[in-house]
Amino acid sequence: MSKIGFIGLGIMGRPMAGHLLDAGHTLSTVKRGTLDEPLASKGMQELDNPKAVAEACEIIITMVPDTPDVEEVLFGEGGVIEGLKPGTLVIDMSSIAPIATQGFAKRITEAGGEYVDAPVSGGEGGAINAALTIMVGATEEGFTRALPILEVMGKTITHIGGHGAGQTCKVANQIVVALTIEAVAEGLLFASKAGADVAKVRESLLGGLAQSKILDLHGERMIKRTFDPGFKIKLHQKDLNLALEGARSLNLALPGTANAQQLFQACAAQGGADWDHAGILRALESLADHEVGS
Structure with a gap:
């Protein structure tokens, strides 16, 4: 030991x-x-x-x-x-x-x-x-x-x-996670605004190509509106800053990452820096003037 x-x-x-x-x-x-x-x-x-x-x-x-x-x-x-x-x-x-x-x-x-x-x-x-x-x-x-x-x-x-390769991989991970959380939020918001039962929509999606751990775990958070942090928005913002700073040094465009960062910033502006990152849904709900499940 x-x-x-x-x-x-x-x-x-x-x-x-x-x-x-x-x-x-x-x-x-x-x-x-x-x-x-x-x-x-x-x-x-x-x-x-x-x-x-x-x-x-x-x-x-x-x-x-x-x-x-x-x-x-x-x-x-x-x-x-x-x-x-x-x-x-x-x-x-x-x-x-x-x-x-x-x-x-x-x-x-x-x-x-x-x-x-x-x-x-x-x-x-x-x-x-x-x-x-x-x-x-x-x-x-x-x-x-x-x-x-x-x-x-x-x-x-x-x-x-x-040295540094682990951190590079983690930045890539955080890009994928952020964009996937945003995609799940947009999909559930669309379904809810159209009048569908979002719980049943999520259940159906989990059986198809859209299936992911994020749809499973964070989709459930979004539907139940449980935004106590497992991973705080402000920490994901920090990780996306690393991605965007790295992209600038590499002369690389990451438009989806930049958009996700803006949505996280909108959450922070609403007092949500300490929400779980599934709370990105709330920024999209504000833009739509619609709450998922309502």
Whole structure:
């Protein structure tokens, strides 16, 4: 069993950390305002800062919201790099910028560590059920070392390529997810406005070519109007910003991505930055002056 530092106990990180504890690993994290009693009861210890976590652990996992957050945890005052021991495995499971990831990997490698970018897909449900899809950017050695840890939290684990490749794959994933959620919302909105029973429309679509996990899970959210976050709109906005910034650097047009980002922004303007990303439906409903199911 390994001594693991896990930094970032949010909607996704908390159940992921729980799986590692259940598998018998020793877990440390950074002190927050209040003690996480359920994880502490399983043996998780809290230390003062990321440096202390690095000093105590042989593997560090970060699961924080954005690129600057990863940079602060790794390289800020009292950061991981200050306590990094030779051979420490650093696994970033956040969703951040691919180019920045390459820079972070270089700095950790030069300090004697092994860096792996391993962003995830699957939402809160995937984290709770240890069924995440994990997209890995690493050296062959880094991937081999990280795999037994990743297998505790995920179901589909793919070594995409070198440092930054995992994050590139995650950006592509977020483009597909955003456009598919928008398509489901538009389809259900059309059916509802035309007077059809949207629950029966969804049931029928799940048996045909339009079938998808998003139609299944998020379509149900839309019909039941349950927009408590599994994945917040503001985080998907962050991911689409990465896609659009990358597209500009590649001289690439992503019109569907840009449109989805505008719809997410319309939700944020309505106070919905913390809605689940299935809440994109609400922006379309505003444009149509019609609520699905009404």
